[in-house]
Amino acid sequence: VLRSIGDxxxxxxxRAVAVSxxxxxxxxxxxxxxxxxxxxxxxxxxxxxxxxLAAMGAEPGEALLALALPEGYGDDSALQLVxxxxxxxxxxxxxxxxxxxxxxxxxxxxxxxxxxxxxxxxLCGRDGARPGDLVGVTGELxxxxxxxxxxxxxxxxxxxxxxxxxxxxxxxxxxRLAAGRxxxxxxxxxxxxxxxxxxxxxxxxxxxxxxxxxxxxELLPLAPGVAPVASAAGxxxxxxxxxAGDDYxxxxxxxxxxxxxxxxxxxxxxTRISWLGEVxxxxxxxLVGRGGQLVEELRGYxxx
Amino acid sequence: VLRSIGDxxxxxxxRAVAVSxxxxxxxxxxxxxxxxxxxxxxxxxxxxxxxxLAAMGAEPGEALLALALPEGYGDDSALQLVxxxxxxxxxxxxxxxxxxxxxxxxxxxxxxxxxxxxxxxxLCGRDGARPGDLVGVTGELxxxxxxxxxxxxxxxxxxxxxxxxxxxxxxxxxxRLAAGRxxxxxxxxxxxxxxxxxxxxxxxxxxxxxxxxxxxxELLPLAPGVAPVASAAGxxxxxxxxxAGDDYxxxxxxxxxxxxxxxxxxxxxxTRISWLGEVxxxxxxxLVGRGGQLVEELRGYxxx
Numbered sequence: 114v115l116r117s118i119g120d121x122x123x124x125x126x127x128r129a130v131a132v133s134x135x136x137x138x139x140x141x142x143x144x145x146x147x148x149x150x151x152x153x154x155x156x157x158x159x160x161x162x163x164x165x166l167a168a169m170g171a172e173p174g175e176a177l178l179a180l181a182l183p184e185g186y187g188d189d190s191a192l193q194l195v196x197x198x199x200x201x202x203x204x205x206x207x208x209x210x211x212x213x214x215x216x217x218x219x220x221x222x223x224x225x226x227x228x229x230x231x232x233x234x235x236l237c238g239r240d241g242a243r244p245g246d247l248v249g250v251t252g253e254l255x256x257x258x259x260x261x262x263x264x265x266x267x268x269x270x271x272x273x274x275x276x277x278x279x280x281x282x283x284x285x286x287x288x289r290l291a292a293g294r295x296x297x298x299x300x301x302x303x304x305x306x307x308x309x310x311x312x313x314x315x316x317x318x319x320x321x322x323x324x325x326x327x328x329x330x331e332l333l334p335l336a337p338g339v340a341p342v343a344s345a346a347g348x349x350x351x352x353x354x355x356x357a358g359d360d361y362x363x364x365x366x367x368x369x370x371x372x373x374x375x376x377x378x379x380x381x382x383x384t385r386i387s388w389l390g391e392v393x394x395x396x397x398x399x400l401v402g403r404g405g406q407l408v409e410e411l412r413g414y415x416x417x
Numbered sequence: 418v419l420r421s422i423g424d425x426x427x428x429x430x431x432r433a434v435a436v437s438x439x440x441x442x443x444x445x446x447x448x449x450x451x452x453x454x455x456x457x458x459x460x461x462x463x464x465x466x467x468x469x470l471a472a473m474g475a476e477p478g479e480a481l482l483a484l485a486l487p488e489g490y491g492d493d494s495a496l497q498l499v500x501x502x503x504x505x506x507x508x509x510x511x512x513x514x515x516x517x518x519x520x521x522x523x524x525x526x527x528x529x530x531x532x533x534x535x536x537x538x539x540l541c542g543r544d545g546a547r548p549g550d551l552v553g554v555t556g557e558l559x560x561x562x563x564x565x566x567x568x569x570x571x572x573x574x575x576x577x578x579x580x581x582x583x584x585x586x587x588x589x590x591x592x593r594l595a596a597g598r599x600x601x602x603x604x605x606x607x608x609x610x611x612x613x614x615x616x617x618x619x620x621x622x623x624x625x626x627x628x629x630x631x632x633x634x635e636l637l638p639l640a641p642g643v644a645p646v647a648s649a650a651g652x653x654x655x656x657x658x659x660x661a662g663d664d665y666x667x668x669x670x671x672x673x674x675x676x677x678x679x680x681x682x683x684x685x686x687x688t689r690i691s692w693l694g695e696v697x698x699x700x701x702x703x704l705v706g707r708g709g710q711l712v713e714e715l716r717g718y719x720x721x
Contacts, residue, residue, distance in 0.1 A: 115434070115537050116542055119625060120544070120625070121438065121469040121470075121473055121609060121610060122436045122437055122470060122472070122473045122475065122532070123437050124435070125434070125437075126433065126434060126435075126537075127432060127434060127435040127533075128431060130419070130428060130429070130431060131430075131431040131479075131531065132426045132428050133427050133479065133514065133531060134425065134426035134481070134515060135481035135482070135517050135527070136483070137485050137517050137521075137525075137527060139519055139520065139522065140521075140522065141521075141522055142520045143519070165425040165426045166425075166426060168425040168426070169425055171426065175437065177437060177438065179439045179440070179441040179527045179529075181527075183523075211437065211439060212439060213439050213440050215442070215447070217445075217523050218445055218523035219485075219487075219521050219522035219525070221485045221525040223439070223517075223529075225529030227435065227531065228426070233419050233428060236420075238424045238428075239424050240424070305425060321424070
């Protein structure tokens with residue numbers, strides 16, 4: 114970083130390939146002030162943007178943060194919000210190099226991130242899935258969705274520490290940067306981050322790749338605590354895990370001969386891959402239930 | 418551009434040095450729906466961000482656009498807004514490579530831009546002004562401020578075409594990319610874009626450089642039509658030109674031996690430099706009136 118906050122623009126030494134993304138979150142839509150403290154909001158805004166870099170296999174570089182603050186949003190809250198982003202930036206090796214603060218009629222936080230790679234081939238898009246590929250997912254699903262239910266008042270019969278782990282997954286989503294980088298380098302054919310839920314995001318891969326993804330719902334790796342929360346809320350835990358957004362795990366496709374390499378890469382990055390199904394010709398997403406029947410009309414959260 | 422809209426992130430081949438900035442504009446603060454059509458808003462959001470690249474002397478590269486749209490903001494309006502940004506992007510050689518659209522409780526448009534240079538020495542910050550330097554400004558000042566007065570109802574005795582030229586300067590500010598690049602390469606010591614008005618932005622250069630800027634107000638190059646509009650509004654035209662924001666001209670400092678080179682560079686970029694004063698030791702900004710007296714307490718628009 115050659116120039117940073119305090120000039121008209123930030124200046125950094127570049128690597129060969131720049132990867133960039135922008136994400137905005139708004140009060141009342143992506144978070145509520147009743148459940149999200151200012152540092153949570155800053156964390157979430159940066160995490161969602163970094164997650165896009167993870168899904169490409171890029172290494173995080175710089176971030177720019179724009180705060181649109183409503184009247185009455187105090188300086189202390191704004192500083193805490195920035196500190197929430199800054200803490201995640203530090204931990205992920207991201208430099209917070211600039212920003213903008215404006216007055217507005219609502220709280221909107223926008224983050225633009227730049228990541229880097231040394232060659233385009235190191236990166237992985239949404240469009241490379243091919244018939245015959247396996248479909249997998251990192252980590253465990255449903256925790257953020259269950260956490261949101263808990264934040265909204267669902268009270269299952271479970272120890273407080275377990276519930277807190279779930280709400281933390283919603284309040285402080287973790288971009289899977291190391292996993293994304295490792296999986297892209299290990300030969301993933303397509304990748305996407307699960308921001309809107311598998312039922313929606315897997316469709317994006319199918320569309321971009323011109324293929325059909327088939328996912329066995331019973332193979333979804335449920336996070337601990339999802340089942341009791343879903344039950345207490347009268348929801349099917351597997352459907353919750355397939356449709357709730359904000360898990361920010363990575364959906365990955367790869368040819369079967371890459372299977373071991375991807376599993377090793379995930380393990381080295383501190384996570385694991387669960388294989389959920391396969392890629393076929395055709396279009397769209399087939400979600401297959403326990404008895405082999407197609408589960409129709411299951412959609413994740415669609416951002417407006 | 419290797420990957421663009423439709424993937425998790427945009428991918429471009431980089432040059433040696435990346436320059437990045439983010440700017441947000443909000444309805445009711447930076448623009449009003451009563452006076453700004455959707456394409457104006459898209460244009461303005463991108464123009465303010467590109468202007469930061471101009472002030473560094475960077476060549477524009479890519480832009481990311483995040484729209485936070487309130488309920489009832491139609492798809493047509495959103496598309497027109499994007500088209501307003503896209504038209505400016507095309508004209509300036511900027512690639513609109515990605516974006517985000519979210520629902521929110523207010524209209525907030527955020528643009529992140531990346532520009533490029535082949536070496537850090539090609540760029541110019543705010544911090545390089547030195548005692549003995551000249552202080553200059555590109556183009557003419559006050560047009561955007563006068564245009565805003567016209568938009569708000571001031572009706573001077575002037576032909577409609579002239580008034581339209583003023584309102585256009587407010588509605589469609591033009592980032593001085595060619596001039597900024599040329600001036601940086603010609604050896605400007607410090608540069609800033611006049612987004613908040615000279616009376617504020619010149620202070621930023623003084624602060625960043627640790628010097629005192631002295632500007633003769635009578636040397637400000639008033640844009641045609643500013644005087645009658647200011648008179649009709651009961652304002653002093655020179656003070657209007659010094660304090661109104663949104664002109665997006667460039668304030669530039671340079672050692673006297675660079676004077677001719679900068680003038681030539683500005684001319685080649687289709688504009689001119691007016692020399693307004695000089696840099697001295699000390700701190701802050703001295704605005705000097707016609708009789709040589711200091712004009713105190715003159716401040717430009719300060720973004721919240």
